[in-house]
Amino acid sequence: xxxxxxxxxxxxxxxxxxxxxxxxxxxxxxxxxxxxxxxxxxxxxxxxxxxxxxxxxxxxxxxxxxxxxxxxxxxxxxxxxxxxxxxxxxxxxxxxxxxxxxxxxxxxxxxxxxxxxxxxxxxxxxxxxxxxxxxxxxxxxxxxxxxxxxxxxxxxxxxxxxxxxxxxxxxxxxxxxxxxxxxxxxxxxxxxxxxxxxxxxxxxxxxxxxxxxxxxxxxxxxxxxxxxxxxxxxxxxxxxxxxxxxxxxxxxxxxxxxxxxxxxxxxxxxxxxxxxxxxxxxxxxxxxxxxxxxxxxxxxxxxxxxxxxxxxxxxxxxxxxxxxxxxxxxxxxxxxxxxxxxxx
Amino acid sequence: xxxxxxxxxxxxxxxxxxxxxxxxxxxxxxxxxxxxxxxxxxxxxxxxxxxxxxxxxxxxxxxxxxxxxxxxxxxxxxxxxxxxxxxxxxxxxxxxxxxxxxxxxxxxxxxxxxxxxxxxxxxxxxxxxxxxxxxxxxxxxxxxxxxxxxxxxxxxxxxxxxxxxxxxxxxxxxxxxxxxxxxxxxxxxxxxxxxxxxxxxxxxxxxxxxxxxxxxxxxxxxxxxxxxxxxxxxxxxxxxxxxxxxxxxxxxxxxxxxxxxxxxxxxxxxxxxxxxxxxxxxxxxxxxxxxxxxxxxxxxxxxxxxxxxxxxxxxxxxxxxxxxxxxxxxxxxxxxxxxxxxxx
DNA sequence: AATTAGCACTCGTATCAAATGAGTGCTAAA
DNA sequence: TTTAGCACTCATTTGATACGAGTGCTAATT
Numbered sequence: 001x002x003x004x005x006x007x008x009x010x011x012x013x014x015x016x017x018x019x020x021x022x023x024x025x026x027x028x029x030x031x032x033x034x035x036x037x038x039x040x041x042x043x044x045x046x047x048x049x050x051x052x053x054x055x056x057x058x059x060x061x062x063x064x065x066x067x068x069x070x071x072x073x074x075x076x077x078x079x080x081x082x083x084x085x086x087x088x089x090x091x092x093x094x095x096x097x098x099x100x101x102x103x104x105x106x107x108x109x110x111x112x113x114x115x116x117x118x119x120x121x122x123x124x125x126x127x128x129x130x131x132x133x134x135x136x137x138x139x140x141x142x143x144x145x146x147x148x149x150x151x152x153x154x155x156x157x158x159x160x161x162x163x164x165x166x167x168x169x170x171x172x173x174x175x176x177x178x179x180x181x182x183x184x185x186x187x188x189x190x191x192x193x194x195x196x197x198x199x200x201x202x203x204x205x206x207x208x209x210x211x212x213x214x215x216x217x218x219x220x221x222x223x224x225x226x227x228x229x230x231x232x233x234x235x236x237x238x239x240x241x242x243x244x245x246x247x248x249x250x251x252x253x254x255x256x257x258x259x260x261x262x263x264x265x266x267x268x269x270x271x272x273x274x275x276x277x278x279x280x281x282x283x284x285x286x287x288x289x290x291x292x293x294x295x296x297x298x299x300x301x302x303x304x305x306x307x308x309x310x311x312x313x314x315x316x317x318x319x320x321x322x323x324x325x326x327x328x329x330x331x332x333x334x335x336x337x338x339x340x341x342x343x344x
Numbered sequence: 345x346x347x348x349x350x351x352x353x354x355x356x357x358x359x360x361x362x363x364x365x366x367x368x369x370x371x372x373x374x375x376x377x378x379x380x381x382x383x384x385x386x387x388x389x390x391x392x393x394x395x396x397x398x399x400x401x402x403x404x405x406x407x408x409x410x411x412x413x414x415x416x417x418x419x420x421x422x423x424x425x426x427x428x429x430x431x432x433x434x435x436x437x438x439x440x441x442x443x444x445x446x447x448x449x450x451x452x453x454x455x456x457x458x459x460x461x462x463x464x465x466x467x468x469x470x471x472x473x474x475x476x477x478x479x480x481x482x483x484x485x486x487x488x489x490x491x492x493x494x495x496x497x498x499x500x501x502x503x504x505x506x507x508x509x510x511x512x513x514x515x516x517x518x519x520x521x522x523x524x525x526x527x528x529x530x531x532x533x534x535x536x537x538x539x540x541x542x543x544x545x546x547x548x549x550x551x552x553x554x555x556x557x558x559x560x561x562x563x564x565x566x567x568x569x570x571x572x573x574x575x576x577x578x579x580x581x582x583x584x585x586x587x588x589x590x591x592x593x594x595x596x597x598x599x600x601x602x603x604x605x606x607x608x609x610x611x612x613x614x615x616x617x618x619x620x621x622x623x624x625x626x627x628x629x630x631x632x633x634x635x636x637x638x639x640x641x642x643x644x645x646x647x648x649x650x651x652x653x654x655x656x657x658x659x660x661x662x663x664x665x666x667x668x669x670x671x672x673x674x675x676x677x678x679x680x681x682x683x684x685x686x687x688x
Numbered sequence: 689a690a691t692t693a694g695c696a697c698t699c700g701t702a703t704c705a706a707a708t709g710a711g712t713g714c715t716a717a718a
Numbered sequence: 719t720t721t722a723g724c725a726c727t728c729a730t731t732t733g734a735t736a737c738g739a740g741t742g743c744t745a746a747t748t
Binding site for chain 1: 447449481483485487488491493495497501502503504505506507566569570579581582585590591592593596597600601603604
Binding site for chain 4: 368371372385388389406407408
């Protein structure tokens with residue numbers, strides 16, 4: 001779909017103007033604001049063409065034009081100019097991340113706060129997950145009679161542990177043996193591989209300790225599930241309501257409905273390309289309910305390993321240039337902050 | 345404020361009817377629906393009196409009456425009749441809690457789900473917190489050179505642990521000594537006491553290991569903070585939008601604003617009386633922004649120890665009788681489920 | 689003394705027609 | 719190829735009117 005220069009200019013004008021005002025854009029207003037050197041009538045002709053190709057549409061006969069999903073896509077891919085943060089905004093971000101706390105939950109709060117202050121869209125974010133982390137060593141440590149600690153050490157250096165109850169007739173030797181077998185089976189496998197396939201094999205190996213091993217495997221599964229589960233953090237719910245599309249209650253209801261189902265947001269984060277800023281427009285988001293929204297995502301990393309993803313959700317008429325800049329900038333600051341130090 | 349019987353009946357009729365319809369209640373509709381054996385004119389006279397005392401108000405001259413905050417309070421304290429769950433609802437709850445999973449996060453999800461299905465209000469819930477838990481024993485376990493595990497065992501039986509990095513020149517003997525001193529200082533104290541006061545004392549005692557001990561105390565503080573922090577879970581955001589008061593966008597915005605500040609909800613949970621179902625109406629909730637809402641709360645326990653609180657937030661015109669029954673019933677089911685087994 | 693029928697009065701809301709005006713599409717001239 | 723001009727469309731605003739739900743008060747009734 002190759003457009004001549006003027007059609008591109010008209011399309012860009014429509015998109016930019018509609019993003020700014022949220023109103024349909026008329027031929028006259030384009031002629032006035034963007035001096036393309038032609039009259040409204042000419043622009044109207046171009047608009048008729050653009051509509052035929054499906055890049056813009058008319059809400060009703062006597063209204064201006066608004067971009068279609070395809071139109072936004074064309075704009076994002078070919079026409080959009082990169083936005084920059086103002087020095088003031090850069091300072092704001094630095095200030096928010098400055099009070100360096102070493103707790104993961106806190107730095108995630110900082111991230112939410114920063115993005116919330118920079119945009120009026122919904123921010124969401126998956127916490128670090130370890131599905132590709134490789135198991136290095138398992139330890140079972142007896143704390144007192146009937147109580148032990150299951151410790152799972154991973155290649156990344158993270159240590160996951162959980163207390164558990166044991167029947168009191170298990171001896172230290174028994175535990176040592178169980179530990180040995182577990183290590184034999186699981187060392188070098190990723191968390192995903194462990195939960196998916198091999199937990200059951202071990203069960204058969206250790207028939208002698210059937211009850212205990214059953215219990216331990218259960219706990220182990222719990223630990224792994226917990227660490228692999230997508231922890232979702234959410235912010236900006238009130239901010240996004242500022243967008244004029246949500247002065248209609250029905251729209252608000254739909255939106256709330258969408259974001260209350262965490263799977264929806266998690267799917268968006270999982271579908272994201274981990275190596276670049278991803279833009280999904282309208283139906284490109286794989287969800288029946290999301291046809292009116294757009295999402296921008298980017299992954300963050302710890303020492304180069306992708307650990308999670310940050311997302312922005314807004315109406316299709318969102319300021320893509322700015323949103324992309326913000327998401328990119330914040331994920332990079334976040335990655336930096338996380339890599340700099342050990343977190344707990 | 346003693347009201348004669350008929351005034352009470354009129355007030356009750358107004359509250360009940362307004363809770364049901366969300367519309368101002370007229371004298372005629374009362375005469376029709378609740379047969380008090382008097383004419384609308386008489387009821388009008390009573391209403392004028394009730395208005396003078398401040399129990400009801402008139403939105404505008406030619407409208408019916410609605411209960412005031414004081415009016416709801418009077419209703420809740422003196423007039424309200426206990427609601428019961430239908431057998432069908434009881435079954436629903438049992439079904440939801442039936443698929444007994446031993447993971448704390450899961451049972452909390454069950455709770456949210458159950459309440460969401462039973463009411464159209466906002467549900468929120470603090471996870472178990474341990475501020476009054478008493479420290480039984482600390483263990484520091486070396487996992488490999490430069491890596492150790494800090495384990496904190498508490499009287500309740502819960503085990504909290506966290507991995508940490510150590511400088512490699514620390515020997516096993518050093519750790520044993522540090523462990524000894526820490527136990528000496530902290531055994532028998534509650535988590536709150538430990539973080540509030542004594543962490544620094546130990547620091548001075550162990551000057552020889554200044555760097556290491558500093559690090560360990562830091563980790564310890566992180567662990568304790570994390571376990572003592574109010575974990576807030578939230579549900580029903582879309583459900584509450586069904587309430588007719590939220591067909592006005594401005595109201596929705598206010599509500600979202602309120603619930604997005606977690607402190608607001610946490611404060612409500614903390615202000616609750618742990619030993620009975622608490623009802624806060626309008627300004628009784630200590631927050632500028634909550635003058636239009638009401639909150640119902642009840643605590644849940646594990647083996648008799650209060651561990652957290654469940655709350656419902658709705659418009660002041662909420663179905664108090666039903667909400668109270670639901671909250672009471674669910675907290676008791678939740679307590680039972682939690683006490684029955686060990687959770688991880 | 690308490691109740692109630694009756695009626696005037698208030699005030700929000702629904703209805704409807706007319707006016708408005710923003711915007712387009714088409715045609716014919718430049 | 720561009721554009722001025724004009725007829726046409728249609729959502730929105732406006733204002734006038736009617737409507738009706740509800741109250742408060744007074745005078746009659748029990």
